[in-house]
Amino acid sequence: MNLPVMQKVLIADDDAINRQVLAELLKPDYTVLLAKNGTQALERATRHAPDLILLDVMMPDMDGYEVLRQLRADPQTADIAVIFISGLDRPEDEANGLKMGVADYIAKPFNATVVLARVALHLQVVRQRRMLEHLAHVDGLTELANRRRYDDVYANEWLRTQRNGRPLSLAMLDIDCFKQYNDHYGHPAGDRALRAVARAAAGHMRRPADLAARYGGEELVLLMPDTDAAQALQVVQAICAEVAQQAIVHAASTAAPLLTVSAGGATLRLAEGESANELLAAVDSHLYLAKQAGRNRIVWRPDPAPAQA
Numbered sequence: 425m426n427l428p429v430m431q432k433v434l435i436a437d438d439d440a441i442n443r444q445v446l447a448e449l450l451k452p453d454y455t456v457l458l459a460k461n462g463t464q465a466l467e468r469a470t471r472h473a474p475d476l477i478l479l480d481v482m483m484p485d486m487d488g489y490e491v492l493r494q495l496r497a498d499p500q501t502a503d504i505a506v507i508f509i510s511g512l513d514r515p516e517d518e519a520n521g522l523k524m525g526v527a528d529y530i531a532k533p534f535n536a537t538v539v540l541a542r543v544a545l546h547l548q549v550v551r552q553r554r555m556l557e558h559l560a561h562v563d564g565l566t567e568l569a570n571r572r573r574y575d576d577v578y579a580n581e582w583l584r585t586q587r588n589g590r591p592l593s594l595a596m597l598d599i600d601c602f603k604q605y606n607d608h609y610g611h612p613a614g615d616r617a618l619r620a621v622a623r624a625a626a627g628h629m630r631r632p633a634d635l636a637a638r639y640g641g642e643e644l645v646l647l648m649p650d651t652d653a654a655q656a657l658q659v660v661q662a663i664c665a666e667v668a669q670q671a672i673v674h675a676a677s678t679a680a681p682l683l684t685v686s687a688g689g690a691t692l693r694l695a696e697g698e699s700a701n702e703l704l705a706a707v708d709s710h711l712y713l714a715k716q717a718g719r720n721r722i723v724w725r726p727d728p729a730p731a732q733a
């Protein structure tokens with residue numbers, strides 16, 4: 425998993441001296457962002473997705489409570505860890521902050537060593553949470569997204585397509601005669617072959633919104649938002665070509681002497697009101713047709729216009 429080397433901390437405080445002291449303290453270990461009021465804090469939080477916000481409670485235009493409320497109300501910033509820094513040091517102020525879901529509460533005047541230790545502790549928690557989230561979304565064998573992750577992303581992308589009217593393409597890839605491969609070469613070799621196919625698929629998911637996931641068993645699903653039929657077919661052809669290039673010998677296959685894949689694909693019929701389930705069913709039936717027709721091929725709908733040279 426690629427975690428950024430330096431975690432990002434946003435310091436939101438209307439007092440320039442406080443901002444400077446905290447920034448100097450944190451700069452050696454973290455990427456530091458600064459905001460001098462609540463509005464800037466919200467803007468920087470949305471734009472830079474910091475790992476932690478040190479948030480002054482008492483600010484003139486918008487106090488820390490309101491900033492926190494708005495952070496939590498926006499899905500993009502809702503999960504950012506926040507530490508309140510406040511001149512209010514009554515226990516009920518601290519309790520209020522903690523009840524609102526801040527990770528910690530530091531009273532002013534603060535002690536530099538304690539601030540550093542608390543920041544380090546909470547950033548460690550953030551790292552661990554990210555790691556767990558990552559593990560919950562990834563298939564252990566292929567390191568592709570798992571089925572759960574795919575289901576979530578597909579539902580969101582389908583909704584997005586309804587809103588923006590952009591094309592959405594979906595494909596399913598299935599290794600040919602994989603049972604025979606396992607029987608002939610053994611399960612560990614089967615696992616290696618599956619990983620090789622997954623690598624080929626992942627390598628061709630080049631746009632940020634593209635997603636290759638393990639759908640189940642030896643079946644992979646490729647989600648390509650904002651991609652029309654001709655472009656998506658090209659991607660799947662490139663993946664199949666790469667699998668062929670890897671030249672994994674499959675002596676027990678009825679399709680070819682090498683390991684091959686079959687694929688079914690479709691591009692959403694948005695104008696006809698096709699549902700997410702209907703698109704998936706179409707893709708599945710095209711995969712079935714590809715298998716029926718002899719395997720080692722792609723069946724796509726609609727038949728895309730020949731790609732531009």
Ligand SMILES: Nc1nc2c(ncn2[C@@H]2O[C@H](COP(=O)(O)OP(=O)(O)OP(=O)(O)O)[C@@H](O)[C@H]2O)c(=O)[nH]1
Pocket residue numbers: 565598599600601602603604606610611612613614615618640641642715719
């Ligand atoms: N090694 C390995 N095999 C798996 C894994 N997941 C599923 N399989 C095997 O994949 C095989 C799928 O068999 P079938 O559904 O009959 O498909 P197939 O033999 O590929 O036949 P066609 O798809 O019709 O070409 C089964 O033998 C499963 O045990 C896995 O993670 N590792």
